[in-house]
Amino acid sequence: MISPSTSQVIPRAADSASTIKFRDLDRFFLGLLVLWASRAWFYPGDVETQIGVEAPFLFYFTLACQLLGFYGLFRLGPPRIGSALMSQPLLLALIGWGAVSMAWSSAPYNTFGMVRATLLMMMGCVYFRERLSLSDIVQTFAVVTGLVMVGSLIAAVFFNFGRGTGFHVGSWRGLFSHKNGLGEVSAFATLFFASYILAARRAQLWAALFLSVSTVCLIFSGSANALVTVGSGLALMGLAFVTSKLTPSKITNGLIFIVLAAIAIATTFTLVTVVANSLGRDMTFTGRTRIWEIYLRFAAQQPWTGWGWTTASTNEVMTNLVRTTLKLPYLRSPHSAYVGLAVELGYTGAALYVAWLGKTTVSALLGVARRNDKISILRASIAVGMAVFGFFEVSAGVLPCLWLAFLICTEPKKQVGPGKNARA
Template sequence: MSSTAYMDASEPDAMRRRVGSFLFMAVFLFLWVSIDPYVDLTGEAVLDPSAGNSSRLNQIFALLLSAGLLGYGLMHPMRGMILQPRALLAVLYSWFLMVSLISAHPMLGIKGVVLSVMMTVNASIYLLLPASERHFARMLGLGTLIMLAFAYYGILFKPTLAIHQASELREPMNAGLWRGHFPHKNSAASAMVLAAFFGLFVMNSWSRVAGLAIFVLSFLFLVNTGGKTSTAMLPAILLLGWLFEKMRPLRAVIVIGGVGLFNLLAVGSAVFRSFGEFISGLGIDATFTNRSDIWRFAFSALSERPLTGYGFRAFWQTEELVYSGGSVETWAVAAANGHNSYLDIALAAGFPGLLLALPWLILLPLRDIARIPADRQQAPLTRLFIRIWLYTIFHAGLETLFFEGGSFIWFTFVFALYGLHLQSTALLAEGIVPARRKRVAHA
């Protein structure tokens, strides 16, 4: 069985293990718990477009952790893996930067691109921190249990901050739904789906008791978030992952065809009214929880700038959009994002940006999975990465998940991409391995 360490065959020294463990847990808790949990959503500040700006303390922690990860990664024998594939990512992020520089909000775009690059670098180093697969499973399990403890602590002892209230200004209709220490029920729901995947992996790689506890607690919390999409996607992704594993010749069809069809059903039903009526006739909610107005508005805006888009982070929640006034699509104008990752990439960087992103997000992982040796195709580690990948690319059809600089979902997705690549290239260490072998997985 392979691991996430992928280091030289020699045992890592105690100092490297301690540093790796500290960085692993610090990054996990920073992203999954944050330094400011239990956000109050009842204040008027939540309606301000600039209210989401990170605090100075949050920025300091992010920079310190990024510096620590980069220092660890540069001293690692596999430092060549950092920020791969570099040619594609260089072109992709250069395009993001260029369209941002010519946008109405260049500084927002530059900041967004820098944060996204930092997150990608950090995620490319993250799987080099554990010393073995069991070490990875133990730290992932402990981190997830701490996250769940924060979530349930809020429900029990801080209900006004951990459960949506009717007094909230933005979405009072969510009253009674659980969000724990997360800022919104949808974020909490996504976290619990990923935590459930972690639990299944921990059950098979470290502790059955801890893994089962993680899965049960995550599922219980997920149901109480009211996140219908995420709740339905948990069993759907487990089933899809099983089909993906068993039907190797149809993997490309399942992923490319499935993502394409899912987006056609969602966005297509909003943009093309006749198609939307057809979907409604099948008993499917063609509005996809009132997202149709947003998608129609987004497509209308995209049609005006299809090549360069509006710049990275320079469309949704800008002051001129939120305070435009007099618009028929009031809800769409005030939306925090486009609720579709693929559409938001096109809005930010035009269709060329979307075409540059899709190979990294979908095609290269498919190639890496096809290259994973048969004895590791059904390994718990491989299954974990595939489930994270499948969940994110399908869920991206209904939420904005890609290239989000401070998002735990985006970070988890990116390290899963690197995990699939490492699984496809690592050699299983048996006995003494020649020093020239760089990519080695510990048994």
């Protein structure tokens, strides 16, 4: 559990009955937002035939979760919500650029939908960050994510719909429409609970059980990308944790970590490239570089503006051309958040995203190396996970997802005075 000193909250004894009531209500609403961001069952249908399934409940549930952004606006008021949003200027600029892209988007309605969903989720997240303690936020993510993993395990073991079909027979998909959906959330959950246990500094039986279930789901999802993501996240976060113990100097520990991390990343990249070349494979071992190459040709045609947010997967002419060229009839996306943003929002949008995620990741890792505090450990593993998974899937980019929701909800607050924190 995150200690009161870490979460920086007003003592519970000072809370009024109405404050406690609203805190419980806010935790419930945050739980709904986390469930929405997990995208369990949010893309119902046959992935291989592209035949959709009528699911009106999911539409209304998604809409209700987006409206939590307006709930936060009402509770905090426009000035405070605006100030809280400005704590993420790069992310806000990216969403703004996405909104501007409606002017030239080849699918303006879909672009508007993405802008609306992402902005409202961000508003909801900054509201919960302002109103709840870090302990409440972390525990809510833990409970909802853990229950999604348990539900996926039960679905895969006892029901046919929880197991893959067609090309993915033998793999699990749990409460998701595709094995990669289960793989992504399993990767998030495995990183989250492993970091949670490390941060707690003591045995946590319930967290260990959730970690075990998440790991099983991760393995049986058959998602190699998710496995690489977990390995990368744990390795870098572990390196930062070890580095924090080397010297009494926080600055020295931070510098040592930067050097060691750079060496580790460069060495890993070189080894993977050499092995892949020797086997006659691309560096992803999945043929994704062929997909990226075709999509980047579209990016080169509109290098600074892109084709409009979401067009990489909703522009039928673009999608059909890629499918025909690569002979992949069921391809639905560039399979990379970075490539997808380059196509949709140009190199301008991709640069904004890389700048935001890079700043967030480095800040969290340095927080572990320098302070070794609990929330930095959690944020570091999730930020690295988001950065790595984004290389292989679009779902870990700037759109409603667990990675983004957690990083916004747990963004450190600025000091407002000596020894004071805005969260208190």
